Amino acid sequence: MVxxxxxxxxxxxxxxxxxxxxxxxxxEVVTPGLTAGxxxxxxxxxxxxxxxxxxxxxxxFGCTLIAVTEILHRLxxxxxxxxxxxxxxxxxxx
Numbered sequence: 001m002v003x004x005x006x007x008x009x010x011x012x013x014x015x016x017x018x019x020x021x022x023x024x025x026x027x028e029v030v031t032p033g034l035t036a037g038x039x040x041x042x043x044x045x046x047x048x049x050x051x052x053x054x055x056x057x058x059x060x061f062g063c064t065l066i067a068v069t070e071i072l073h074r075l076x077x078x079x080x081x082x083x084x085x086x087x088x089x090x091x092x093x094x
Contacts, residue, residue, distance in 0.1 A: 009065030017081020
């Protein structure tokens with residue numbers, strides 16, 4: 001369960017960075033042209049700000065999950081860790 005939070009945090013950070021790059025490079029404003037069926041696609045003036053905030057928020061939530069993982073890992077008693085490692089060793093040898 002603890003490692004699941006860390007993996008989800010890394011996935012959130014990676015997807016936020018990819019989404020921010022996509023927004024920063026492809027967000028456009030469609031303005032209708034004078035002739036029928038013609039559209040003029042201009043880059044959105046706030047696309048870099050939207051991309052930045054997308055990256056920052058995903059980085060914040062991802063790092064929060066990674067920090068929770070570290071806190072839970074350090075709060076776990078040592079005897080529980082020993083019993084888990086013994087169980088894992090017994091499981092892998094059988």
